[in-house]
Amino acid sequence: MDRIEAEKRVQELTALLNEYGHAYYVRDNPLVPDSVYDRKLQELLAIEAEYPDLVFPDSPTQRVGGEILPGFTKVVHEFPMLSLSNAFNEEDIRDFDRRVQAGAGKDITYICELKIDGLAVSLKYDNGAFSQGATRGDGTVGEDITSNLKTIHAIPLKLAEPVTIEVRGEAYMPKRSFMRLNELRDENGEEPFANPRNAAAGSLRQLDPKIAASRNLSVFIYGVGGDGSAYGQDSHSDSLDYLASLGFETNSSSKRCKSIEEVIDYIESWQQRRQDLDYEIDGIVIKVDGYEDQEQLGFTAKSPRWATAYKFPAEEVHSRLLDIELSVGRTGVVTPTAILEPVRVAGTTVARASLHNEDLIREKDIRIGDAVIVRKAGDIIPEIVSVLIEQRTGTEEPYYMPEHCPVCDSELVRIEGEVALRCVNPQCPAQMKEAVIHFVSRNAMNIEGIGERVVDQLYTAELVNDAADLYALTKDQLLELERMGEKSATNLLTAIQVSKENSLEKLLFGLGIRHVGERASHILSEEFGTLEAIAEADAERLTSIHEIGDKVADSIITFFANEDVQKVIGKLKEHGVNMIYKGPDRQEVPTDGPFAGKTIVLTGKLSILTRNDAKAQIEALGGKVSGSVSKKTDLVIAGEDAGSKLTKAEELGITVWNETELIDALGEKE
Structure with missing residues (x-):
């Protein structure tokens, strides 16, 4: 297509994909199957690869995450982000009300x-386009x-309107994203995040x-910066309606x-219902509504x-x-789980709590038979806070990992630098079952249609030992499973057949290679x-790829050698099952010339x-453009006002060209 047709199609796809993305990520109500979105x-x-000037700021392709940042720059807030006074009980709330009524x-x-x-x-938005986002920092200066x-x-x-505005909000990690992230960290032998707040902050400060992009964060906008009445509203509640109309x-x-009294009723109501939410709240904000x-x-x-x-x-309780x-x-990580006397905590009955690893058991001196204090970390994951040592009778038994x-x-082995114990037997039935759950x-x-329950049934019936066995299943075999009807069996087999056509990156991620996540896949x-x-690539070839380090390369080589x-x-x-990449057409690139096989960084x-x-143009001539300077960088192109990347290149002794030298190498005339 020519450029005019391309621009029209870009606008159509952008509007459509943004609508699909909002429904999927924000409303949790997908409008189309993943395959249609993909x-x-x-x-x-x-189209954007063919016409780079058609990559607009509101394109959904800009949400996947760009180049690695050299660091965070400071931002001075035009309107300070003030903290709020705190109330901890009903009397504090009534005192606040008395002060407000008097004032x-x-x-x-x-x-x-x-x-x-x-x-x-x-x-911040300039003429309706998102231009800058910053942390609160100390309220005056953020990042x-x-x-x-x-x-x-x-x-x-x-x-929705070309307005210039600054808004304030709270970025957060949904509970399900938090639990999945900690499961992955446990599998990789990493320390889990203590609560969704820490996980969200840690994600945004990467x-x-x-x-x-991989952490599935979300945000609620709760107000405008500065004088809310500047946008034509008389109250905070009016501003919230206005912000929603803009698309927030x-x-x-x-x-x-x-x-x-209504405020107190609201607080009591949500204190009882907070567990029903898909995100964590730690209180209620009370504001005077009218701007005057x-x-x-x-x-x-x-x-x-x-x-x-x-x-x-x-809320902390005894168990x-x-x-x-x-x-x-x-991945073979062996995780200990505490079995507790059932106890009610933060709205639900808790009978199990993750102990994460042996080091935590030793650190807290947890013994079988102990009276313990239990709470939900971040009001989500049950955890043992401490042991009531004074209640010990002498019958408690220290626990030792097998x-x-x-x-x-x-x-079991403990890999150097990790806290977790691992089973390294690739034929371990538990790992094989978990591998199938990950694969689907x-x-x-x-x-679709294969969850943990179905995988358990398939294993019990000895119909599946590994992911490949899924593709040999028949309808008669599926109908033998409990709660599997004719329609469900047909849909499941159809989903299995459809998955054969997935692009390579889906299969590669599904194989579950340690340290190889979605991005690396x-x-x-x-x-x-x-x-x-x-599978045939050696360590040198793998590590020549930006973002693929020694640890990932070793893991890939070990995996395919098995x-x-x-x-x-x-x-x-x-x-x-398809084993070929189906992304944008892969074109043969030159193997000689000034950029072939080299990693180049543009700065300034x-x-x-x-x-x-x-x-x-560099990529068309066989080069790979990276966002950061490292020992793997072959060449840095430095324009005007080149900063830290140029400094680092000079420190590492990397060749530096100016723009004129670049144009000469590209074979262009000024």
Whole structure:
């Protein structure tokens, strides 16, 4: 297509994909199957690759995370992000009300909002386009995390109106994303995050935006920066409606209260219902609703007089540790779990709590039979806070992790630098079952209809030992399973057949190679094109790829050298599972010339070429353009005002060209 047709199609795809993305990520109500979304996204990527100047700021392709950042720059907030005073009980709330009524000299209407437990952020829009996002910092100076915030689908990249505005919100990690992240960290022998707030903050303060993109964060916008009345509203509740009309995700649970009694009822209601939410809240924010009333009440040196935050009390209960059970994950990590006397905590009955690893058991001196204090970490995951040592009777038994796998009896090992014990037997039944569960998961082969329960049944019936066996299942076999009807069996077999056509990166991720996540799977698939080429690559070839380090390369080589893995891949091939990358057309690139096989970094302002033009032409001549300077960098192109990347290149002794030298090498005339 020509450029005019391309621009029209880009606009169509952008609008469609943004609609699909909002429904999927924000509303949790997918409008189309993943395959439809992926196909249209690949079409958009292909057009943008052909016409780099058509990559607009609101393109959904800008949400996947860009180049690694050299660091965070400081941002001075135009309007300070003040903290709120705190209330911890009903008397504190009534004291706040008395101060407000006295200061305003009349009855006041309040607006109550859920206090999202996340990371406060400030977002700026220029003429409706998202231009900058920053952390709260100390309230006066924050950090620029624009690249990371762009990966959050709840943040519109373009508003419904071309307004210039600064808004405030709370970025958070949904409970299900938090639990999945900690499961992955456990599997990889990493320390889990203590709560969703820490996980959200840690994700947004990563220098690699792709990490933030993988964490499935969200955001609620709760107000505007500065004087809310500047946008034509008379009250905070009116502003929330206005923000929603612009395309921001506001929290629908807010409520206007005409008396402090209604405020207290609201607090008590949500204190009971908070467990029903898919995100964590740690209290209720109470604000005077009218802007004129807010202005009259004013501020103290640290906080507004017209608002306060009620903090929910942390609930801790007593229980008794009855036993410790072990489970074996997909990567062989052996995780201890506490079996407790059932106890009610934060709205649910808890009978199990993760102990994570042996070091935690030793650190807290946890023994079977101990009386313990239990709470939910971040109000989500049950954990043992401490042991009530004074209640010990002498019958409590210290716990020692076994030397052999509880499932296959293979010797357990502790890999250097990790806290977890692992079963390294690739034939361990527990690992094999978990590997199949991972293989069929949404981000891998996405075989709908096969969950943990069905996998358990398939294993019990000895119909499946590895992922490849799924492709040999018949309808008669499935109908023998409990609660599997004719329609379900037909749909499941159809989903299995459809998955054969997945692009290589889905299969590669589904194979569950240690340290190879979704991002690395895509990079490897795009680079090599076939599973066979990846399997045959040596360490030097693998580590020549930006973002693929020694640890990942070693893991890939070890994985494909395993005979059992080779047998599974052979069976997958026999069943017709695609093993070729189906992304944008892979074109043969030159193997000679000034850029062939080299990693190049562009830094500073180019005056003749655009950054996208330079990148496209370098890649067309066989070069790979990276976002950061490292020992693997072969060449740095430095334009005007080149900063830290140029300095680092000079320190490492890397060749540096100016723009004129680049143009000469590209064979162009000025």
